[in-house]
Amino acid sequence: MSGSRHDALLVDLDGTVYAGPTAIPGAVEALEAARDRGQTVSYVTNNASRAPGAVAGHLSELGLTVTEDDVVTSAQAGAAVLAAQVDPGAKVLVLGTDALADEITAVGLTPVRADDDGPVAVVQGHSPETGWRQLAEAALTLARGALWVACNVDPTLPSERGLLPGNGSMVAALRHASRREPQVAGKPAAPLLRQAMERVSSSTPLVVGDRLDTDIAGGHAIDAESLLVLTGVSTPADLLAAPADQRPTFVAADLAALTDPEAVRVRADDGWTAKVRDDGSLELATGGPGGDPDARVAALRALCASHWDAVGDATRTPVVHGADDAARRMISALGLDAGR
Template identity: 45%
Template sequence: MIGLDQALARRYDVALLDLDGVVYVGEEGVPGAPAGLAAARAAGMRLAFVTNNASRTPAQVVELLRRVGVPAEPAEVVTSSQAAAHYLADRLPAGAPVLVLGTTGLIEAVTERGLKPVFSADDEPAAVVQGFFPGMDWHMLAEGAIAIRRGVPWLATNLDATVPSPRGPLPGNGSLVAALRHATGVQPAATGKPDPAMHAESVERSGATHPIVVGDRLDTDIEGARRAGCDSLLVLSGVTMPAGLLAASPAHRPDYLGRDVSALLDRHPTARMVDGTACCGASRVRMEDGALLLDQLDAGEGDGLNPLRALAEAAWHVFDTGSVAPRVVASGAAAQSVLKELGLG
């Protein structure tokens, strides 16, 4: 992981913030997110709220943000519905009918781009677009299947298998897309994260010149940032757990790590390999008997994540040299306590 000797909020002009798992989970705010984002704004950083969830309009997203204590305006919200509608508008004539498998957010986005939402395969749609909708039923999927089997192009707003909730991960748009894929044998195009179309939409709408992507998912937020050539901050307030971070492939490795969005106000130490030992601050991790040994710790420095940064650097080094996933072990009671806290021991 790269280091930075100043707060991220002063290095980057716009934070492209994922929402579910970063700012809120379901309809509950992530602890510390309102204060952290307010402090980032006070430091001069602009915020864009970027979500793969296609079910809400920007105004509805703003309403939820305000309920969890995060002031925002609709112009600061970028949804996968908007990216999908932009993609279609670039490829279809104005006023073309589009079969919408989704709800208000997707209908509004398609209309905003000058296309005509329709809801039956018999309306001769020029394309099918599918976005997350908890009320998706068999009849909607059936209309989509009929149109897709007739050869109509099919676009998904995103392919996330799950969405976070206070009760744990629930089926996301990718799971509903899988039903249609199974029924038709067709694979849709997709424009949500990690597709660069979503990043382009976010940059265009926010006017960012040097953005940083902030997210909780390696396979959407972090991969999307890498594919777009943008730096990224992984926060541990949502889906990704430390064990998942250690197993990340090169395309899924973040540049920075934080517990939550308050990490935008932090300086970030560099994690690096030195003579076969992964170092971050005073934390040290080395290979011993086929395991990653955490044998030196920071004394309560910073955000307490330097041991995890060093472990990730060591694990990635092992993977990149073609070795199998190593065990993680501790040297001493203090290191064992750290591994337990991280869910690694």
């Protein structure tokens, strides 16, 4: 990666660096190599359940060189969004972990856990302990017209066992009960990424993550280039059908691409040719040797380049055909032959 092009890496955690407690293969090595090249690496997570120090401790255990200041969480962003709108010392009902409550205290507000305490706002972040009683207290507070800030609205949370319900699923329950819409602090909204940029004085960051609807959309929200890695939530089919505001600049199998993101820019690849047929479907064919040793992702980038150019800002899930046996095998490997 050219140091003059991107002055900081804003790297997602869940599904990008780790899945649950375990590092994604190659992630630690790629990030340490970036740091050794002199690049600024910030870890920007929508997960509001843990304090920055605890996150930094986990990353250190995985082998990363990191300090608490290198971690920016949606709990911090949510607290900042609230502090800008309510009076100092105001009571805020915390629907989340003690780590989120600590961030509310850190910005000069008063965390409470019950509507009877008279909160003027609700802040909601992921906690595995959130249940009906906690949601009920928040619903009562919102019914009185209180301000509502969601740290993030991710519907799922990647883990080593698969996708689990995320904060967005709990937000959806409260949204349905209250008929209210929260302000959102985390990705894809801009506050979290803006806070990360300001902390390291970045003006041209590269946003890195595994989710189109949060990480990549967040990059668009701050007018930054983005790198999607296929180690977490979003799939090749999701990418191909992505709306314009969720399309990444670069696509790679994993974080090893940080060495030279330009090599994984979404564009035609000499190893593969992709064209749009008259009926709107796509046709993939093998070409020359290609520039990316990961043929699977190179083929995907070629398909995306052709399809996105054809549909513009519109979204459409195309049928993909293979012009030869190798292309048909690749389409199957990408999971793009489902339903055909």
